Amino acid sequence: MPPESITKRENDTFDLENGGPKPDITAASQKSTMSIRRTKGGKHLRWCRLRKEVEIKDSTSGLIRGSIAAPANTSESKKKGITTVKTILNDISGSASPGEILALMGPSGSGKTSMLDVLSGRSAYDGGTITLDGEVVTDRVMKKLKKRVAYVKQNDLFFGHLTVRDQLMYTAFLRLPSAWSKAQKIGEVDRIIKQLYSVLYTYLICNVSLIWSGLKLRLEKCADSSINMISGGEKKRVNIGSELLTDPSIIILDEPTSGLDSTSAVALMRILETLARDEQKTIITSIHQPSSAVFFAFDKLMLLADGNVVYFGTPEESLEHVKSLGLECPAGYNAADHHMDLLVVDSAIDDEHDATANHPEVDQGDTHGGLRRRKKSIERQVLSGTTTKQKLIDSWDHEAVAKQIEAANEDAFAKSHGVRQLSRQQSSFMMEKSFNSTWWTQYTVLVHRSLKNSRSAIFTTLNLVKAGAIGVMCGLMWFQMPYTEATVFDRSSYYFFSMTFWVFDSMFSAYMAFPLERSIIFKERSSGSYHLSAYFMAKTTSEAPARLVLPAMYMIISYWMSGVNNSFWIFIASTACSLLSVLAGESIGLFLGAAVLDVEKGMVIMTVTGLGLMAVGGFFVRTVPSWILWLGWLSPFKYSYNASVQLVFDEPVPCDGSGVLVGCEGLDTGYASESEILEFLGVQFSTGFNVAMLIVLFITVRIMAFFALKTKKADERM
Numbered sequence: 001m002p003p004e005s006i007t008k009r010e011n012d013t014f015d016l017e018n019g020g021p022k023p024d025i026t027a028a029s030q031k032s033t034m035s036i037r038r039t040k041g042g043k044h045l046r047w048c049r050l051r052k053e054v055e056i057k058d059s060t061s062g063l064i065r066g067s068i069a070a071p072a073n074t075s076e077s078k079k080k081g082i083t084t085v086k087t088i089l090n091d092i093s094g095s096a097s098p099g100e101i102l103a104l105m106g107p108s109g110s111g112k113t114s115m116l117d118v119l120s121g122r123s124a125y126d127g128g129t130i131t132l133d134g135e136v137v138t139d140r141v142m143k144k145l146k147k148r149v150a151y152v153k154q155n156d157l158f159f160g161h162l163t164v165r166d167q168l169m170y171t172a173f174l175r176l177p178s179a180w181s182k183a184q185k186i187g188e189v190d191r192i193i194k195q196l197y198s199v200l201y202t203y204l205i206c207n208v209s210l211i212w213s214g215l216k217l218r219l220e221k222c223a224d225s226s227i228n229m230i231s232g233g234e235k236k237r238v239n240i241g242s243e244l245l246t247d248p249s250i251i252i253l254d255e256p257t258s259g260l261d262s263t264s265a266v267a268l269m270r271i272l273e274t275l276a277r278d279e280q281k282t283i284i285t286s287i288h289q290p291s292s293a294v295f296f297a298f299d300k301l302m303l304l305a306d307g308n309v310v311y312f313g314t315p316e317e318s319l320e321h322v323k324s325l326g327l328e329c330p331a332g333y334n335a336a337d338h339h340m341d342l343l344v345v346d347s348a349i350d351d352e353h354d355a356t357a358n359h360p361e362v363d364q365g366d367t368h369g370g371l372r373r374r375k376k377s378i379e380r381q382v383l384s385g386t387t388t389k390q391k392l393i394d395s396w397d398h399e400a401v402a403k404q405i406e407a408a409n410e411d412a413f414a415k416s417h418g419v420r421q422l423s424r425q426q427s428s429f430m431m432e433k434s435f436n437s438t439w440w441t442q443y444t445v446l447v448h449r450s451l452k453n454s455r456s457a458i459f460t461t462l463n464l465v466k467a468g469a470i471g472v473m474c475g476l477m478w479f480q481m482p483y484t485e486a487t488v489f490d491r492s493s494y495y496f497f498s499m500t501f502w503v504f505d506s507m508f509s510a511y512m513a514f515p516l517e518r519s520i521i522f523k524e525r526s527s528g529s530y531h532l533s534a535y536f537m538a539k540t541t542s543e544a545p546a547r548l549v550l551p552a553m554y555m556i557i558s559y560w561m562s563g564v565n566n567s568f569w570i571f572i573a574s575t576a577c578s579l580l581s582v583l584a585g586e587s588i589g590l591f592l593g594a595a596v597l598d599v600e601k602g603m604v605i606m607t608v609t610g611l612g613l614m615a616v617g618g619f620f621v622r623t624v625p626s627w628i629l630w631l632g633w634l635s636p637f638k639y640s641y642n643a644s645v646q647l648v649f650d651e652p653v654p655c656d657g658s659g660v661l662v663g664c665e666g667l668d669t670g671y672a673s674e675s676e677i678l679e680f681l682g683v684q685f686s687t688g689f690n691v692a693m694l695i696v697l698f699i700t701v702r703i704m705a706f707f708a709l710k711t712k713k714a715d716e717r718m
């Protein structure tokens with residue numbers, strides 16, 4: 001453990017047990033090189049009779065898993081197509097204390113994630129109470145509290161192009177109090193990187209055989225690698241590290257070891273153990289089938305099945321509990337596997353049971369413990385007409401545990417001499433600022449992050465080659481067009497083609513980038529990292545220039561190769577129009593990405609919208625049917641085409657006898673006026689109006705994207 005020292009953090013009301021007035025943050029900012037004092041000690045988190053139900057919409061397809069509590073037959077629900085209400089947490093009671101690790105185990109779908117979502121404040125619940133150090137946490141306090149609880153979700157969501165250090169650094173700058181100096185924040189990141197490494201290191205010197213695997217895992221070594229390149233175990237550490245930066249008292253982890261090999265999993269559990277033992281953090285983690293060593297290292301175990309608790313207590317006593325039900329764990333068998341065997345009801349097991357019953361000889365020659373155990377497990381499934389799982393659910397005394405939790409809460413109240421100590425904490429939560437950093441800090445940090453991310457995401461060799469190759473290809477297709485009557489149509493088609501390609505490109509890349517980014521934003525915002533407006537402004541200002549470089553590169557190559565118009569200023573002005581249409585296209589992509597959460601549906605809507613806007617752009621169809629004429633007002637293709645063509649035909653076009661323009665009457669003498677050409681090409685409105693409409697589209701659709709994102713509630717499952 002690093003030595004304790006010196007300054008306290010701003011808003012450190014969470015450390016109520018240490019008491020004391022609000023810390024002096026000025027001192028913190030002045031002594032920028034000082035190390036930061038970490039809070040020791042977690043909180044007693046208790047939950048009693050927690051209940052959560054979800055409405056399952058009848059999609060008329062597929063089966064509904066799990067236990068169905070009651071059909072919802074109200075006319076309202078029928079109208080909405082809701083047919084059933086499923087109980088996913090059924091009167092769950094339990095507790096976690098400082099310095100302890102509570103492990104949640106249960107088969108897939110048993111409600112582990114749902115419970116962690118509720119306890120971390122990321123998801124609402126329909127009944128029961130959650131208390132912190134004995135006092136009920138109200139809904140309003142929960143909203144604030146969730147920013148003080150580290151929640152490491154199953155998915156490690158990051159911007160993959162950033163390095164590990166970047167990720168931790170941006171998190172530190174967004175989530176640590178703005179009163180901290182830059183040096184303090186950087187020091188904190190270094191400390192976290194070292195902490196996640198040194199715990200492992202200590203472990204490794206005691207376990208020489210694991211040194212090689214450990215080296216693979218060290219976070220220090222990969223601190224400057226991009227997240228895309230690091231291993232699953234390292235990603236998990238980055239995830240944990242990002243959450244630990246804020247020095248939370250309660251750490252909740254959803255299957256932190258999933259996808260890791262056993263060595264990495266054990267090493268990760270050591271880190272949690274150290275956090276619990278040395279820093280007295282309260283740790284709750286779900287876990288799938290841990291090894292025996294890890295299983296017995298947990299302080300408490302909660303077994304879940306179909307949203308019900310089937311056991312809550314120490315891992316050792318869990319074996320006694322199942323033994324008392326006649327379900328003893330065979331000698332030498334992994335206790336965690338045994339519990340899972342009891343809880344998993346698998347149709348394959350039933351089939352196997354039938355097969356074994358019909359062919360007893362399969363069993364006779366078997367001397368392997370595996371098959372015997374399997375058979376034993378099968379036999380348990382059919383115990384007296386009920387499944388073992390059901391037996392375990394029925395035999396657990398929910399009420400007794402709930403009463404114990406209530407008594408513990410009363411005890412905490414009595415210990416505080418009848419004073420609701422937490423009221424002070426809860427009211428200080430309410431008074432706390434929603435964000436640790438200012439809007440401006442958030443904006444600048446996010447601009448920096450976005451620039452770094454978009455630079456690596458947009459300026460890939462492939463993208464540069466794409467822009468260059470298409471530029472050369474178009475330059476060759478429209479190569480050095482003479483400025484005469486015969487090329488009027490080709491000149492306008494050059495613009496329409498260029499815009500179509502780049503507007504579609506920006507629409508789709510903005511749309512495709514958004515689903516991943518959206519999940520990260522929801523995750524970061526649920527822990528109170530920044531204002532949505534700061535994110536949006538940062539994204540708009542930082543990514544727009546990056547997004548424009550590739551089309552600009554294309555224009556430079558293709559424009560001069562094709563000789564559209566030899567005026568430099570016409571090149572600048574028409575390129576600016578094309579780039580504006582790219583920004584408008586990006587806005588449309590962002591809007592659809594924000595409004596339609598389903599990626600497949602979004603792609604369909606996007607394709608239909610894009611093609612519709614292009615069709616009414618005035619190039620392919622001159623006489624657009626009146627019922628769809630309104631769509632033309634929303635088409636960036638149309639405005640950009642209109643403006644560019646007007647710019648390019650800046651002087652009368654010499655007739656060349658090709659007979660393209662009626663005004664030339666098939667002669668190769670004389671000129672066709674600009675207005676005649678624009679009429680021939682079906683161009684509408686003035687250049688200024690078209691440019692103004694592109695700006696309006698770019699801004700209004702982007703604002704709509706912001707509100708679409710704002711109104712979308714973060715998906716609990718993200």
Ligand SMILES: Nc1ncnc2c1ncn2[C@@H]1O[C@H](COP(=O)(O)OP(=O)(O)OP(=O)(O)O)[C@@H](O)[C@H]1O
Nearest residue numbers: 054065066088106107108109110111112113114115
């Ligand atoms: N919003 C929801 N709508 C419908 N069903 C839901 C919703 N949230 C959870 N469920 C259902 O609740 C049950 C419990 O889900 P949960 O993700 O908590 O299980 P789990 O134990 O974490 O599973 P796993 O180990 O596979 O992650 C599942 O059957 C799931 O389908």
